[in-house]
Structure formats: structure tokens, C-alpha cells
Amino acid sequence: MKKVIYILSLALISVGCSKFVDVNDNPNNPPISTPSLTLPVAQQDFAALNARTLTYLGNFLAVNWATPSNWQANAIFSRYDFTSQDFANVFETSYADIFKNLTYIENYEDPSGAVDYTNYKAISTIIKGFQYQLLVDLYGDVPFTEANLRGENTTPAYDDGETIYKTVIDNLTDVVDMINDAPANAENPGGQDIIFGGDMDHWVEFANTIKLRMLVRMSNTGQDSYITSQVGLINANGGGYIMDDVASNPGYTSDENKQNPFWDYFRKPATGDEQNRGDFTVATTTAISFLQNNADPRLSRLYAPSRTGSAFKGTVQSTALPGTGFTSNDLAKVGPGLLKSANQDQIIMSLAEALFIQAEAAQRGYITGDAKDFYEMGVEASFVQLGVEDAVEEAEIYYTQPIKNVSWDASPNKIEAIITQKWVALNGTSSIESWIDLTRTGFPLGLPIPAESAGSRPVRLLYPASEVSRNTANVPKLTAADVFTKAPFWK
16 A cells, blocks of 8 residues: 555655645646545645644643754744744645645646545545634634635635634534545545545544544533534544544655654654754653653653653753753753654544544543543553553553552543543654643643743744735734734634
């Protein structure tokens, strides 16, 4: 399968380019591209954005990573002085690359009428749903109804975040029927689908899991009846939730421009030597202490020991660290359980995350099932994902310790325990979700705020300066202070 995917994806790679080529430069001329060529491009952009910027941002705001004293990078994460110039590619890549190509797929009709692209359109709807959820979680109101119209409307209006959420939830409900009712001549994407290889049952599971994540996120909005009715629709379709990591892999190799995007962020092609980012990204004292204090064997998978002394030493997030004892040689770095190889799968949603979502949903009464079972299975899935030796057995030893937020039975606040263990499990993987959970729930408790900041943690991003400039009449007006006060609707 991987060989087939790799061969197909070679057609999409241009020598000297930094990513898969956008074959959809002219969507009005169908011979230039078809859904089968466009889908892997959109999926690769989607996976890369979530693997790099969003995971990096999430790890710093969830206090997993810091910067050593011998580097001046990442000062923004010690000062929280976010501007409209920061993280602009989250917004821009979503609209200019991912949504553009997915919308092309959704609008494409085979000129001959011989091929039906229902399955491609369903996949596009699901990926859009995932990414729109993130955009609302990070920005609040964003373009939706009038978005992705290209030349027909270059200044789209902004839609209310809650309205977008509920529309996406409806779309994720409808897309399951679309998949199940696909006509006989519907083409299966096969190897052109670099996430599930054309297995549409898995796409149904993924759609249901994204939808449940969104419903759980709305738990503080006083809409329990809406949430339970929507869960009822998930139950009715019978597709269930994901039972393995959701990951992309078009045939990643150690060659330049073909590496796994997370690996590529930290390691050089072919040699595997450290990129600068690999040297200036280190562990926090907070994360190291939590793992050590709870005898967690994931420590040596999430972090690599320091070069000097082989100790797992962390630091605070600060631009004023001592020059001795806090350099990149002195501190633990991103570990081997996260940086496995250049050809590793790129996780988009881990099984551990899905199980913790179900644990919270069960604890809140939204779904049936034992919240404790989901919780403990989530811990086990994290151990397996990170490659802990004898993972299931070690996980059981870990979560049976009579420690608050480790053992289910020893935890008086079950939601706190779930979110705390989810924070550990998402370290280095979809860590943006940990920041969003922190904003939503306040857990994990006690995560420090950098001393150089104004004393509050950001709850959102600012709209990019480029968007403010070209769509001035529609972009909501924000100030720098709003970064700390204007949380999404579900807060």
C-alpha cells in the first residue's frame, strides 16, 4: 500500500519545491486536475499545517516546551505579545491552500458523466469540518458561508462561531449518509487518499469522532439537550468512533522535501541531524516534573535526555535564563517516541485523544459506556503510540498508582483527571488541543504563566494582517488585549 501511495504521490512532487505541488491553479479548467490528483495535495497541506505550526504553538501554550538560554528564538512564548503578524499561516494556509483544493473537489463534476466523485467530496467535507472547528477554536468568527468562492467574492463576510460549529456538525451528520448512499459508480480514492487509503468506513468513524469532539467542547454552553440529540444521530448511523490513530502517509522518506512534516521540522533530510529548531526546543520543568513525580515511563519517549549528564532536565519559559546550566546541551529535548523516523506516519488525531473525548462524554452523560474504561484505554493507547516497552502492562501499572489525576479512583474530579491525562497524551501530538482544553476547562491546574508576560495566558489568535488589509470591512475589530479576553463562544 505504501509503495503504491508513494508512486502516486511522486507525480505531485516538484524538484526543488518545499511541499506537494498545488495542481489546482486553475479550477475552471478540469483537464488540469481531477479530484484524484487534488485530494492528496489538500491532505498533505492539512497534515503539514497541523504537524508543524499548530503542534508547536500548542506545545508552548500548554507548557510542554521551552527555549534554552543559548538561543533567542521563541521569545513570543515567554512574553505572549501576540500580534496580527504571528501564526498567520494557520489562517492563510487553511483558506488559500486546504479549503481551496477541497472546494474544488466538492464542485468538480466529471465531464463525461462516467465517474462519480461522491467519496472524494465526502472526504473533503470531513477534512473541512476538522479544520473549521480549529479555526473557530482559535479565532472565533471566521469566513464560512461566503468563503472559498475565489473570484466571485474576494472579501467574504464573517460568520458567527457557534453558527459555524452547528453547521459543521450538521455537515458531519449528512456526510455519513453521503458515504453510505454513494452510487455504484462512485470511485474509491484508494491510494490517492493518503490518510485511510480509501477505506470509507474509517472516514465515517473519523466524522463521528470529530463531531463528538465538537459536542463535548460545547459542554459549558448550557445546551445539553442539543448535545445529546446530536449524539443520538451518531449512534443511529452505527459507524462508531475511530479505533486507531488517524494519520497521513503519502510515502514519506528521508529524502529532501519528502520527509514526515513533524520530523522535517526538527531533523535534516538524509542525515537526520538536528535542524536549528531541534536544538532550540527543549522540555519545561512543569512537564518533566509531572512525569517524574508520577513514575511515568513515557518520560523517556516524550523527551530525550540532555547531552551533558544524560538527565531529564527542564526549564521555565523565559528569555532570561542563566547562561550556564540552561543551554541546549543541558536540557532535555523532543524525544524518540515523537521523532521516530523520517517515514513515520503523521498523526492527525490519535486514538488516545479519541478515547479521552469519549471518557469526558461518558462522564458528562452524553454517551453510554464506562468513563473509567475509556480513560484507562486512553492512557494505554498513549503508551502504545509512544512506543513504551510492554506498553499495556506498563500503562496498567501506571494508572493503578493511588495518585490524583493518574488513578481514576483516586481522582475526586473526574473531568480534571481526564483533561490532565489527555494533556500528557497529546504532548507533541495535536498539542493545540491541549491549549484549547486549557482555555475551556482550566485543566491541567497550575500550569505556570511566564514571568515576562502580562500575567494572563492567550485564549485566541489575532486575524492575520494580510486578511485585515484585504478584507477590512468584514474582519472583526480586535486589539492586542483581546488575545487574553475574547475566547470562543464555548468558553
